[in-house]
Amino acid sequence: MPVYDQNYRAWKGHLMPFPRAWWVIAKTHIRLRWKRGVIALLILAAFPFLMRALQILAVARMEDYQFLQQFAKNLEIDAAFFKDFLFGQSFWFILMIILTGAGIIANDQKYKASQLYFSKPVTYWDYITGKFITVSFYSGIITFIPAILLFFMQLVLAENNTFIQSFFWIPFAIAGFGIIALLVFGSLILALSAMVSGRSAGIFFFALLLFPDIIRAIIPSVPEIGLISVSANIKQVGSVIFGLPKPYDYSTWLAGIALLVTFLICMGILRWRVKPSEVVT
Amino acid sequence: MHIKTKILILKHPFEFDVRIVIFALDKHNPLYSFSKEMPLSVRLDNFTIVYGKTVAVDHLTIEFPAGATGLLGVNGAGKSSLIKGLLGLVPLKEGSATTMGKDVVLNARQVRQLIGYMPEDDCLIPGLSGVELVRYAGELIGMPGTDAMQRAHDVLFAVGLGEARYRNVESYSSGMKQRVKLAQAIVHHPKLLFLDEPTSGMDPRGRQELLELIQYISRKWEMSIVLATHILADVERTCDHVVMIHEGHALAQDRVNDLRGQYSNTLTIRVEGDKQKFQEALVAGGCRILSEDRQLMDVKLPQGTDAELILKMVIKTGVTLRKLVPSIQTLEEVFVKRVGGDHAGV
Numbered sequence: 174m175p176v177y178d179q180n181y182r183a184w185k186g187h188l189m190p191f192p193r194a195w196w197v198i199a200k201t202h203i204r205l206r207w208k209r210g211v212i213a214l215l216i217l218a219a220f221p222f223l224m225r226a227l228q229i230l231a232v233a234r235m236e237d238y239q240f241l242q243q244f245a246k247n248l249e250i251d252a253a254f255f256k257d258f259l260f261g262q263s264f265w266f267i268l269m270i271i272l273t274g275a276g277i278i279a280n281d282q283k284y285k286a287s288q289l290y291f292s293k294p295v296t297y298w299d300y301i302t303g304k305f306i307t308v309s310f311y312s313g314i315i316t317f318i319p320a321i322l323l324f325f326m327q328l329v330l331a332e333n334n335t336f337i338q339s340f341f342w343i344p345f346a347i348a349g350f351g352i353i354a355l356l357v358f359g360s361l362i363l364a365l366s367a368m369v370s371g372r373s374a375g376i377f378f379f380a381l382l383l384f385p386d387i388i389r390a391i392i393p394s395v396p397e398i399g400l401i402s403v404s405a406n407i408k409q410v411g412s413v414i415f416g417l418p419k420p421y422d423y424s425t426w427l428a429g430i431a432l433l434v435t436f437l438i439c440m441g442i443l444r445w446r447v448k449p450s451e452v453v454t
Numbered sequence: 455m456h457i458k459t460k461i462l463i464l465k466h467p468f469e470f471d472v473r474i475v476i477f478a479l480d481k482h483n484p485l486y487s488f489s490k491e492m493p494l495s496v497r498l499d500n501f502t503i504v505y506g507k508t509v510a511v512d513h514l515t516i517e518f519p520a521g522a523t524g525l526l527g528v529n530g531a532g533k534s535s536l537i538k539g540l541l542g543l544v545p546l547k548e549g550s551a552t553t554m555g556k557d558v559v560l561n562a563r564q565v566r567q568l569i570g571y572m573p574e575d576d577c578l579i580p581g582l583s584g585v586e587l588v589r590y591a592g593e594l595i596g597m598p599g600t601d602a603m604q605r606a607h608d609v610l611f612a613v614g615l616g617e618a619r620y621r622n623v624e625s626y627s628s629g630m631k632q633r634v635k636l637a638q639a640i641v642h643h644p645k646l647l648f649l650d651e652p653t654s655g656m657d658p659r660g661r662q663e664l665l666e667l668i669q670y671i672s673r674k675w676e677m678s679i680v681l682a683t684h685i686l687a688d689v690e691r692t693c694d695h696v697v698m699i700h701e702g703h704a705l706a707q708d709r710v711n712d713l714r715g716q717y718s719n720t721l722t723i724r725v726e727g728d729k730q731k732f733q734e735a736l737v738a739g740g741c742r743i744l745s746e747d748r749q750l751m752d753v754k755l756p757q758g759t760d761a762e763l764i765l766k767m768v769i770k771t772g773v774t775l776r777k778l779v780p781s782i783q784t785l786e787e788v789f790v791k792r793v794g795g796d797h798a799g800v
Contacts, residue, residue: 181612183675184597184605184643188567192596201590205581285575289638292541292571293594294563449543 194295198303203310206273211311214272218265218315225258225323233330250327250336255320255343256415259350260408262316267358269315271378274308274362276371278447283370291449301443304363309355317351343415350411357403357432360439367446396422400431407432495520495646495678496540500549503532503539503702510535512702513549518680522672524689524696524710525682526789532702533682534574537648541571554646567596570639570677574650576631578623584610584634585619591638602641609637613667629660636664640671646678647671653688661688668692686786698789705792713788720744720754720781721761727773735767744781752781 232248281287290300324343327336361381365374385402392398399405399421409428412419419425496518503511511532518525527533538544540551542562551558553565579587585606592602610619613633618626623634632652639647652668653661669692672679681693689696689710696713698705706713725732733743733751740756741763755763761778768775 181608181675184601184641186597186601188596188642189598190596192594194594197590197593201582201586201593205579280580284578284580285573286577286579288538288543288571288573288575289577289579289591290594291543292566292573293591294566294596295594296563449538 192294194290194293194299195302195306198290198295198300199306199310202277202303202307206307206311210272211269214265214269215311215315218262218269219319221258221261221265222315222319222323225254225319226326228254229323229327229330233327233332252340252343252346252415253417255324255347256411256417258323259316259320259347259411262319263404266312266316266354267379267382269312270308270358270362271375273311274304274359275366275375275378277304277307278363278366279369279371279374282367282446287447287449297444297447300447301363305355305359308359308362312355312358313351316354317347320347320351346414346416350414353410353414353432354407357407357436357439360436360443361403364439364442364446367443397427399423400427403432403435406435495523496551496553496680498536498540498549498551501536501539501551502546502548503535503544504547505535505544509702511539511699514699514702514704515549516697516699516704516707518678518697519695520678521695522669522679522681522693524693525680525699526684526686526689526696527682527699528684530701531684531699533684533699534650535702536699537571537650537680537682540648541566541569567642568644568646570642570644570647572632572635572639572647572649572652574654574682577635578626578631580624581622583620583622584615584626584630584637587623587634588637588641592641595642597642605641605643606637609641610634612640613637614663628655629657629664632656632660632664636667640675640677643675644677646680648680648682650682651684652681653683653685665692686789698792700792706788719757719760720752721764722777722779722781723751723753723764723775724749724777725768725773725775728771729773732767732771732773735771736764739763739767750777 228248229250232250281290321344324340324347331337362374362378365377365381368374369377382402382404385399386404389399389402389405399409400423405421406428409419409421409423409425410432413425421428498514498516501511501514501516502509514532514536525533525536535544539546540553540558542558542565546559554568556565556568558565579590582590585603588606588610589599589602592605593599597605607616607619610616613636615630615633615637618630623631626634632655636649636652639649649668653664656664665688668679668681671677672692679693681689683689693710695708696710697707733746736743736753740759742754744752744754746752753764755761764778765775
């Protein structure tokens with residue numbers, strides 16, 4: 174008997190008629206990206222969370238500990254607290270998106286792995302959703318998940334019902350803001366990853382966030398110039414979601430429309446670039 | 455007599471469609487002449503794939519019977535495009551195709567579940583080990599996770615990568631990459647397997663081993679195989695049937711032995727002198743001139759005769775015989791003959 178037949182048995186099982194390929198793609202890539210760089214970034218990004226957790230603890234327990242009163246008497250846990258935490262995490266958020274998303278489609282195109290997916294019952298949306306969930310998982314784990322945890326920590330440590338009565342909507346605001354930020358930044362990195370190599374996608378992503386802000390800083394007299402900045406538009410929309418004054422002097426609706434246009438352009442690029450097979454004529 | 459099906463799709467105002475399958479007996483369709491005793495695995499009808507202005511597959515009407523079929527053609531002949539069209543990886547411009555009785559456009563996802571595909575390109579996912587890649591492929595097809603993992607081990611042993619299954623795929627040699635691609639294609643034990651240039655980039659020993667394995671898969675594991683390659687010896691060795699394509703057209707489709715047999719008892723001749731008179735004598739003697747150019751001609755002898763008939767004609771017509779050799783011995787020669795004869799200059 175040949176060596177290749179010694180252990181071989183025909184598989185007699187049943188295939189799932191509608192396999193959840195997006196979930197298979199997401200869980201495999203989440204596992205695949207669990208590498209040293211990502212772990213280091215997770216640890217670094219956890220420090221602001223710990224500081225904020227300490228702040229909540231200090232505010233809740235300042236009557237028990239005299240020395241805490243010096244620090245905590247001016248610290249208030251409100252909507253701005255959560256917004257500031259999320260905005261403060263944006264640096265780690267962007268780094269995480271680059272680290273986990275820059276090569277996520279580019280590598281498939283480099284190794285022509287698209288055929289591996291699309292020769293199986295995997296649809297375009299399965300593929301994009303799986304990749305998007307991978308990027309969202311790691312980005313969300315350092316931003317929106319800790320924000321929700323902080324909310325529940327405050328809820329547990331609060332002495333009365335005042336906090337929940339005033340800020341019951343905070344988890345929804347965090348989720349809403351999270352969805353908008355992930356859709357825009359996630360689609361942006363996926364689109365870049367589909368267009369250029371992994372390394373270049375990271376550089377372009379960083380440049381696309383940086384240069385509009387530089388232009389905005391150079392021409393402060395025209396506030397509408399902020400519409401070209403994805404990060405400014407996100408902050409503008411985010412502040413309104415948290416019921417806080419808008420940071421820039423232009424319409425929040427326009428900021429929202431700019432974000433929507435960015436998302437749609439990215440989806441268009443993905444549709445154009447993600448093909449089952451490279452056509453060589 | 456064969457049963458021909460037609461599907462009519464009626465659009466319902468509430469967005470679901472009603473499919474009416476019409477069965478009809480089709481006695482005379484020339485498509486069905488190829489496979490007499492074996493069920494068909496793939497059938498193409500007027501199958502056309504166009505990339506921009508380039509016609510990759512041009513109104514191809516062929517069929518692949520069950521068993522191992524070689525899809526033979528030079529680089530750029532349209533082999534890979536044909537397979538990709540069958541998988542729905544590239545859109546059809548015209549025509550239709552069925553794989554194991556299912557329309558490749560209407561039932562694209564179902565068809566992809568039924569077949570295995572080993573692509574020509576590397577198609578590997580860096581960072582995954584061999585066993586993870588094969589398991590991943592199994593899960594994408596729709597296998598439960600535990601089954602996919604178990605099968606990944608089994609098929610990797612089967613293709614000879616048992617020892618290397620925990621190594622990352624990017625560290626594999628060319629031969630190992632081909633094997634892992636084959637493993638991911640057979641993880642769900644498909645009834646039909648498309649292999650696109652499976653021996654590409656392999657050393658002679660590895661190539662020989664892989665061909666043996668492919669042959670084994672086809673014969674013992676009862677998987678039908680479509681082997682797309684430009685290496686004629688690979689087809690001769692592993693396949694029972696062959697479909698030759700060139701520039702998107704079908705040149706020939708038959709059993710390998712029958713195709714070679716078409717050219718048995720055929721001689722290549724070169725004569726000097728009154729060539730016209732010699733040819734007339736050949737035809738009068740029952741010979742058939744298959745092809746000719748300025749110097750050479752291929753002549754099919756009548757049944758029960760041999761080269762002696764040619765010698766008699768030479769003496770009779772007074773020409774000088776310069777060359778007299780058997781015309782075709784290998785599939786390669788059949789292919790060259792077909793490309794040069796039927797499609798020269800196309």
